[in-house]
Amino acid sequence: MTATRIRCGVAGTGSLGQHHARIYSTLEGAELAGIYEPDDQRAAEICSRHACRRFKTLDEMAQACDAVSVVVPTNFHAAIAIPLLEKGVHLLVEKPLCVTLEEASLILAAARQSERIVQVGHIEHYNPVMSYLEKAVTDARYITAERLAPFTPRGTEVGVVLDLMIHDIGIVLQLANSPVERIDAVGVSVVTKTEDIANARILFKNGCVANLSASRVSLKKNREIRVFQTGGYLSIDFMGQKGHTVRVDLSVEGGFVKEDIPIEKAEPLAVELGSFVSCVRERKSPKVSGELGRSALEVALKITEQIRAGMKRA
Numbered sequence: 493m494t495a496t497r498i499r500c501g502v503a504g505t506g507s508l509g510q511h512h513a514r515i516y517s518t519l520e521g522a523e524l525a526g527i528y529e530p531d532d533q534r535a536a537e538i539c540s541r542h543a544c545r546r547f548k549t550l551d552e553m554a555q556a557c558d559a560v561s562v563v564v565p566t567n568f569h570a571a572i573a574i575p576l577l578e579k580g581v582h583l584l585v586e587k588p589l590c591v592t593l594e595e596a597s598l599i600l601a602a603a604r605q606s607e608r609i610v611q612v613g614h615i616e617h618y619n620p621v622m623s624y625l626e627k628a629v630t631d632a633r634y635i636t637a638e639r640l641a642p643f644t645p646r647g648t649e650v651g652v653v654l655d656l657m658i659h660d661i662g663i664v665l666q667l668a669n670s671p672v673e674r675i676d677a678v679g680v681s682v683v684t685k686t687e688d689i690a691n692a693r694i695l696f697k698n699g700c701v702a703n704l705s706a707s708r709v710s711l712k713k714n715r716e717i718r719v720f721q722t723g724g725y726l727s728i729d730f731m732g733q734k735g736h737t738v739r740v741d742l743s744v745e746g747g748f749v750k751e752d753i754p755i756e757k758a759e760p761l762a763v764e765l766g767s768f769v770s771c772v773r774e775r776k777s778p779k780v781s782g783e784l785g786r787s788a789l790e791v792a793l794k795i796t797e798q799i800r801a802g803m804k805r806a
Contacts, residue, residue, distance in 0.1 A: 498769045499525040501547065501557035503572050505538045507646050508586065509563035515765050516561075517542040522769045525556045528572075554579030559772045561613075561765070562586060565649045570595040577602040577610070582772045584765070586613040587662070588654045588792060589785035596786040603782055611768050611778035612785030614662040616715075618764035620755050621728045621735055625667065625719065628737070632667045634720040635702040640710035643683055647708070651686035652679070653796045654789075657706035660717065661694075661795075662780070662788040667719060670698035672791060679799035682709045687803070692795045724748070733757045 500516040502509050505527050516524040526545030529535040535546045547553040550572065553560065559582040562572050569590040573583055577599070589596050589612050603610045616622055637660040647655040665672075674695040679687035688709045694702040715730035724739035735753045771778045 497521055497523045498772050499523055499556060499558045500769070501525050501527060501553050501560040503528040503550075503553065503560055503562050503576075504564035505529045505534060506563070509561070510538060511761055512561040512563055512765065513538055513542055513544070515759075515762050517544070519762070519765060519769060521773065522765075526553065528553050550575050551579065554581050557581055559584070559769065561768075563613075566647075566654065567591050567649050570599055573599050573610070574602045577606050577608050580606055580608060582609040582768075584611045584613055584768045585782075585785070587615070587785065588612075588650070588658050588789050589782065590789070591650065591654070593786070593790060593793065596782075596789055600782045600786060609768075609771055609775075609778060610782035610785075611771065612780050612782060612788075613764065614659060614780045614785065614788065615760045615764055616659050616663055616730055617666070617780050618767060619730050619733065619760040620758050620763075621730055621733055621753075622663070624735070624753055624755060625663075625717075625726065625728060628726055629667050629719050629721065631721045632669075632700050632719050633722070635664050635667060635700065635717065637664065637702070637704045637717040638714055639704075639706045640712060640714040641708050642711065642713065643688075643709045648684050648686075651684075651690070651796055651799070652688050652706050652708045653677075653690050653692075653792050653799065655706075656708055657690055657692065657704055657795070658788055658792045659715075660702075660704045660706070661791050662784065663717065664694065664702040664704070665784070665787060665791065668694075668696045668698065668700040668702060670696040670700060673697045675791070675794050675798065677795040677798040678802055681803065687796070687799045690795065690799055694791070726753075728753075 562585045677692040679690035682688040689707045728735035741749045
């Protein structure tokens with residue numbers, strides 16, 4: 493017997509939300525029930541493209557959907573997420589979870605009260621290269637991550653830490669697997685009123701150190717991470733979904749052996765949404781839970797506070 497398809501909706505169909513709608517419309521085990529989109533022209537375009545409904549209210553969306561992606565600007569996440577949770581809808585909330593820890597606590601409390609799933613859209617956790625990292629990294633000692641992107645007005649309601657660096661914060665929290673002991677951060681504004689370039693050094697209690705750099709005013713795109721541990725290191729390109737390992741081998745000339753990592757490429761967003769639908773159907777905890785999303789937000793906000801304090805002194 494064919495399993496009942498999960499009725500999915502998308503709140504916000506901008507540059508990223510449109511891809512949530514596209515994937516739900518073709519995802520096995522799911523159906524795109526409709527969208528919640530304030531812009532009339534955009535709503536008509538998406539509904540025509542995918543033959544779906546436009547919901548006029550969140551109540552209407554909640555009645556028609558089992559699960560919803562919240563892909564509105566970050567400062568509106570809580571206002572959309574909490575009413576949907578209270579109506580019994582499972583949520584995938586794009587990263588960052590929200591803009592304050594108070595809002596995060598309210599979202600998680602609403603999820604617990606309604607016994608509904610909140611998955612946070614830290615998409616790199618669903619990138620095929622991350623699956624390799626999770627298995628290969630056993631004792632991370634030093635991590636470097638660089639995330640560069642050209643400037644775009646999208647996402648500028650928050651600074652580059654909450655916009656871009658938070659991806660790598662979530663990754664290093666998982667790989668280091670230890671509480672944060674100290675954070676040192678700097679940043680500057682170039683185009684917006686908030687930080688557009690940032691660097692953070694995170695020291696974990698187990699001795700692991702992570703050095704993260706992010707820029708949204710770069711001429712090129714780059715999303716790379718290197719993880720050093722006893723006996724060698726891993727170098728991963730999240731954008732190209734490729735990488736290599738370098739291990740110590742004193743029997744060869746130079747003392748190191750480089751090996752390419754075998755990775756089966758896939759669209760991370762499709763993997764992420766497929767996992768979300770599966771979690772909803774099976775009522776299991778998502779890989780990136782609301783709690784992990786809150787932890788990443790907490791670190792990101794500490795980094796942001798340090799940067800803004802430094803910018804005021806400058």
